[in-house]
Each structure stands twice: as C-alpha cells, then as structure tokens.
Amino acid sequence: MSRIVGIDLGTTYSAVAVVNEFDHPEVLTNRDGESITPSVVLFQGDMPLVGTVAKRAATTAPLDVVEFVKRAMGDASWRFDATDGRTYRPEEVSALIVKRLKEDAELALGVPVTEAVITVPAYFDDAQRQATRDAGRIAGVKVVRVLNEPTAAAIAYGLSSGFNGTILVYDLGGGTFDVTILRIDGGSFDILATGGDRNLGGFNWDGELMRLLNERYTAAGGEDLLDGGELEAGLRERAALAKHSLSSVERARVVLSGNTMTTTLEVSRADFESITSGLLSRTREMAEMVRDDAGLTWDDIDRVLLVGGSTRMPMVRRMVENAIGRPIERRIHPDEIVALGAAVQARLVESERSGVPNLTVNGNRIKVGDVTSHGLGTFAINPNTGRLENTVIIPHNTKIPAKHPSYFTTVHDNQLEIDVEVTIGDDTDPEYVRNATGDKPLRVRIPAYPAGAPIEVIYAYDIDQTVFVEVNDLTARTSLGTFEVPNIANMSRSQVADAANKMRTTEVG
Ligand SMILES: Nc1ncnc2c1ncn2[C@@H]1O[C@H](COP(=O)(O)OP(=O)(O)OP(=O)(O)O)[C@@H](O)[C@H]1O
Numbered sequence: 001m002s003r004i005v006g007i008d009l010g011t012t013y014s015a016v017a018v019v020n021e022f023d024h025p026e027v028l029t030n031r032d033g034e035s036i037t038p039s040v041v042l043f044q045g046d047m048p049l050v051g052t053v054a055k056r057a058a059t060t061a062p063l064d065v066v067e068f069v070k071r072a073m074g075d076a077s078w079r080f081d082a083t084d085g086r087t088y089r090p091e092e093v094s095a096l097i098v099k100r101l102k103e104d105a106e107l108a109l110g111v112p113v114t115e116a117v118i119t120v121p122a123y124f125d126d127a128q129r130q131a132t133r134d135a136g137r138i139a140g141v142k143v144v145r146v147l148n149e150p151t152a153a154a155i156a157y158g159l160s161s162g163f164n165g166t167i168l169v170y171d172l173g174g175g176t177f178d179v180t181i182l183r184i185d186g187g188s189f190d191i192l193a194t195g196g197d198r199n200l201g202g203f204n205w206d207g208e209l210m211r212l213l214n215e216r217y218t219a220a221g222g223e224d225l226l227d228g229g230e231l232e233a234g235l236r237e238r239a240a241l242a243k244h245s246l247s248s249v250e251r252a253r254v255v256l257s258g259n260t261m262t263t264t265l266e267v268s269r270a271d272f273e274s275i276t277s278g279l280l281s282r283t284r285e286m287a288e289m290v291r292d293d294a295g296l297t298w299d300d301i302d303r304v305l306l307v308g309g310s311t312r313m314p315m316v317r318r319m320v321e322n323a324i325g326r327p328i329e330r331r332i333h334p335d336e337i338v339a340l341g342a343a344v345q346a347r348l349v350e351s352e353r354s355g356v357p358n359l360t361v362n363g364n365r366i367k368v369g370d371v372t373s374h375g376l377g378t379f380a381i382n383p384n385t386g387r388l389e390n391t392v393i394i395p396h397n398t399k400i401p402a403k404h405p406s407y408f409t410t411v412h413d414n415q416l417e418i419d420v421e422v423t424i425g426d427d428t429d430p431e432y433v434r435n436a437t438g439d440k441p442l443r444v445r446i447p448a449y450p451a452g453a454p455i456e457v458i459y460a461y462d463i464d465q466t467v468f469v470e471v472n473d474l475t476a477r478t479s480l481g482t483f484e485v486p487n488i489a490n491m492s493r494s495q496v497a498d499a500a501n502k503m504r505t506t507e508v509g
C-alpha cells in the first residue's frame with residue numbers, strides 16, 4: 001500500500017506529515033531524526049544535498065547553495081547556475097527538496113510515497129501553484145491537492161480543538177505572509193476572505209537587521225559586508241541567529257567578521273523592533289483589509305492562530321493582541337501545524353478513494369470550502385472610455401470551484417478562431433494585473449459564421465485554483481472544448497517531462 005502524505009514546502013523549512021493509525025496527524029521525522037528539514041540545496045559533487053548539511057554550507061560555499069527558492073517559484077526568468085555548468089529552474093531546485101522529503105517519508109513509513117498534498121501560501125497565484133505542482137511531478141510525486149497554508153493550519157487546529165467559531169489565521173513564515181479568516185462549524189471549514197504578501201516574511205526582518213549590523217560594523221571601521229557573497233552569507237546567518245535570540249532576550253551579542261576585522265556588537269530588541277516596525281505595520285494593514293473583506297470587526301473574531309516561525313517574535317503577538325484587545329491562543333505548534341493540516345487533507349483524499357473512514361470533528365465529516373486569492377479576468381475595451389481595461393470575471397474571495405461566463409461575438413465574417421486572454425488580479429488598470437497568457441493567448445478554433453456570432457467563454461477556477469476556460473458556440477449550442485490555460489511563467493509539459501526524466505537518475509542526499 002502506498003500513502004498520500006501532506007507536505008508543507010516552506011521557504012526556509014519543510015515538513016511532512018500523515019494521519020496515523022490512531023487517526024491523529026503526526027509529523028514524520030527525516031533521515032536525520034529532525035521534524036523539519038531546511039529547504040536548502042547544496043550543489044557540490046555529483047549528488048545535490050538537501051537539508052541541514054546544505055544549510056550549514058550556506059556560509060562557507062554560498063555560491064553552491066540555494067536558499068529561499070520558494071520566493072522564485074513562478075518566476076520564468078530565475079535560474080541557478082551550478083558550478084558544474086548545469087542550470088536549474090526554481091521548479092527543479094524545489095523538486096530536489098520534494099524528492100528528499102519523499103524518500104525520508106518512505107523511510108519513516110516503510111511504504112512507497114508517490115502522491116502528496118502540498119501546501120502553498122494562500123496568496124500564491126496560479127503560476128506559482130502550477131510551479132509547485134510541476135516541482136512535485138519532477139520529483140516523481142503526483143500532487144493530488146494544492147492546499148492553502150492558513151486553511152491547512154485551521155483544519156489541524158479545528159480537528160484537535162473541536163472549536164467552533166470565527167478564526168483569523170495570521171501566518172508569517174520565512175518568506176511569505178498570509179491572512180485568512182474562516183468560520184468553523186461542526187466539520188465545515190468555510191473560508192470567508194484571504195489575502196497576503198508573497199514577499200514578506202522572516203527574510204525581510206533578517207534583511208533589516210543585516211543592514212543595521214552592517215552599518216554598525218562599517219562605523220566601527222570594518223568593510224562593507226553586503227558583498228553578495230561569502231561575507232553577506234555570514235552576515236545573514238548571524239543576523240538570523242540574533243533575531244532568534246531577541247525573541248527570548250532583550251539584548252543579543254553578535255560577532256561579526258570581515259576579511260580585515262572581527263568585532264562584537266550588541267543589539268537590543270528595542271532597536272530591532274524599531275527598524276522592522278514598518279514591516280509589522282504592513283502585516284497589520286493586510287490583516288485589517290482581509291477582515292474588512294470578510295465584513296467583520298475585530299470583535300467578531302473569536303480566535304487568532306499565529307502560524308509560522310516568525311510569529312515567535314514578541315512584536316507580532318503584542319501587535320495582534322493589541323488589535324484584538326485580548327490574549328490569543330498559545331497552544332499550537334507554529335512550525336508543524338501546516339503540515340498536520342495537509343496530512344488531514346491527504347487522508348480526506350484517501351478516504352474518498354478507498355473507503356478508509358473519513359475523519360470527523362465532533363462527529364461531523366470534515367468539509368473545506370476555500371476562496372480565490374486573486375481575481376481572474378480578461379482585457380476588454382471599455383465602451384464608455386474607449387480604453388483597454390481589465391474586466392474582472394471571477395473576483396478575489398469567490399468560493400471555489402468557481403465558474404463565471406463571459407460573452408463575446410465574432411468580429412469578422414468566417415472568423416475561424418478566437419483568442420482568449422486571461423488576466424490575474426483585481427484592478428481595472430492593465431498595469432496592475434498579470435497577463436497570464438502573455439503574447440500567446442489561448443487560441444480556440446470556431447466554425448465559420450457571419451460576424452456577430454455569439455461565443456460564450458466560461459472562466460473557471462478548480463479547487464486547487466488552477467485556471468480553466470470552457471468555450472461554447474452559442475449558434476450551434478455546442479462545446480468547443482475545455483482548456484487548461486498555459487501560463488507563460490510555467491514550464492511546458494515537455495520541459496517538465498524532461499526534467500522528471502533527468503531527476504529519476506539523480507540521487508539526492
Ligand atoms: N525564535 C524565533 N524568533 C524569530 N524568528 C524565528 C524564530 N524561529 C524561527 N523564526 C523565523 O521563522 C521563519 C521560518 O518560519 P517557517 O518555518 O514557519 O517558514 P516557512 O514555512 O519556511 O516559510 P513560508 O511559510 O513563508 O514559506 C524564519 O524566517 C526564521 O528566522
């Protein structure tokens with residue numbers, strides 16, 4: 001028997017979990033006995049190394065190490081050039097991490113693992129979700145569901161606590177920030193609104209502290225440590241360590257070394273909080289926006305879940321407790337809860353398939369209703385202004401799966417094809433949305449008709465927020481097909497297949 005596992009593929013750390021024989025989700029330990037694996041890859045020698053060993057090498061061989069690759073997912077131009085001359089796309093680096101997690105899970109479970117639920121930040125768009133699915137496929141893992149991280153956290157919390165009511169999940173990880181508000185009622189998890197920033201996380205807090213430390217170091221006569229190489233990697237490590245200390249003590253000592261000078265600096269929590277207060281405010285504003293989108297006030301929120309390692313910073317808890325006016329939940333494990341929720345979702349898939357009993361909360365079967373994190377639309381000329389605008393067809397925060405029709409008419413006699421463009425975003429200004437299909441719109445063949453023939457284009461998001469388009473010929477009342485929209489930011493099917501082939505013969509340590 002094989003198992004479907006839940007994977008939290010994080011910016012800095014990843015974790016794998018399954019629901020055990022006692023119906024409890026549990027995190028699996030990796031081959032080194034750790035419950036979380038650093039999402040870091042070291043390219044040295046024949047075998048890429050993933051995890052703690054790779055993370056240790058970040059300061060000694062920064063040019064051979066990839067960290068934070070999740071921030072590059074969905075970026076078509078990002079490449080890592082390994083010193084052996086090979087070039088990797090973000091999906092391929094990520095696939096090495098998935099492969100290692102898969103092998104460790106197989107070791108822990110003693111059965112093959114070929115399928116997984118992988119979590120993603122709620123704010124990931126369709127290209128980033130697809131890139132995540134492709135990373136799985138390259139690693140030989142079929143991604144059966146892409147689940148939003150805050151939703152996963154809420155499922156795990158709901159299952160273990162039996163709590164009913166309105167929850168705000170504030171998830172500040174290494175690289176991303178997500179806020180989701182949901183209602184739990186019996187076994188039903190209904191997401192009301194979601195939002196976030198896919199480039200805001202502990203990484204940015206580190207960045208501010210690195211700048212402060214570098215300023216003090218240069219003021220003391222040292223050279224600029226922000227050199228983009230080994231010195232900077234060393235500074236990043238020291239800054240992250242100091243940041244961790246400052247979560248429990250008021251002052252941290254930091255030893256900094258350049259090529260010419262080593263010195264010890266002291267930094268206080270107050271200094272750290274003051275240079276990062278702008279980052280914290282951004283999370284508060286985002287949380288308030290999502291709360292407004294859900295049509296709620298702080299008083300309507302019954303519980304707040306702090307998820308993600310960065311919520312260990314005292315400034316985060318203080319700010320959230322200040323906003324909500326009372327103390328908040330402390331009983332959750334911020335590093336593991338997302339993987340635990342992914343495991344529950346994996347079990348739901350297993351039970352749909354094979355009749356393994358479903359999990360229940362207070363006797364109710366678990367049902368999850370999520371919403372879209374980005375609007376979906378197309379470009380059209382606004383007849384009033386004559387200007388090209390983005391027309392949102394499925395707005396942000398719509399329940400998924402979602403299907404909304406849109407109507408067009410042919411422009412010419414005997415027009416034999418129509419081009420469907422797909423945009424991601426909620427703004428009417430084309431500048432502020434992403435054209436998913438780029439200069440390669442989806443081209444659909446249609447029968448020859450006189451100009452003005454009506455065509456229906458149905459835009460759809462499935463439960464993973466993959467974008468589909470269904471095209472109907474309203475003259476003949478026939479379907480012209482359902483198409484998965486190729487995103488220019490993603491690898492093509494054949495590129496994924498090639499990468500998967502290469503990966504089959506790659507050993508990962
Ligand atoms: N004690 C601590 N104090 C401050 N920050 C911490 C502490 N422990 C961990 N962190 C920070 O938490 C972050 C990692 O959190 P987590 O493992 O939840 O993120 P992730 O899942 O890798 O990222 P993401 O969810 O954004 O993809 C890092 O930035 C790390 O520095």
Ligand SMILES: [Mg+2]
Pocket residue numbers: 008010011149173174308338
């Ligand atoms: Mg995370």
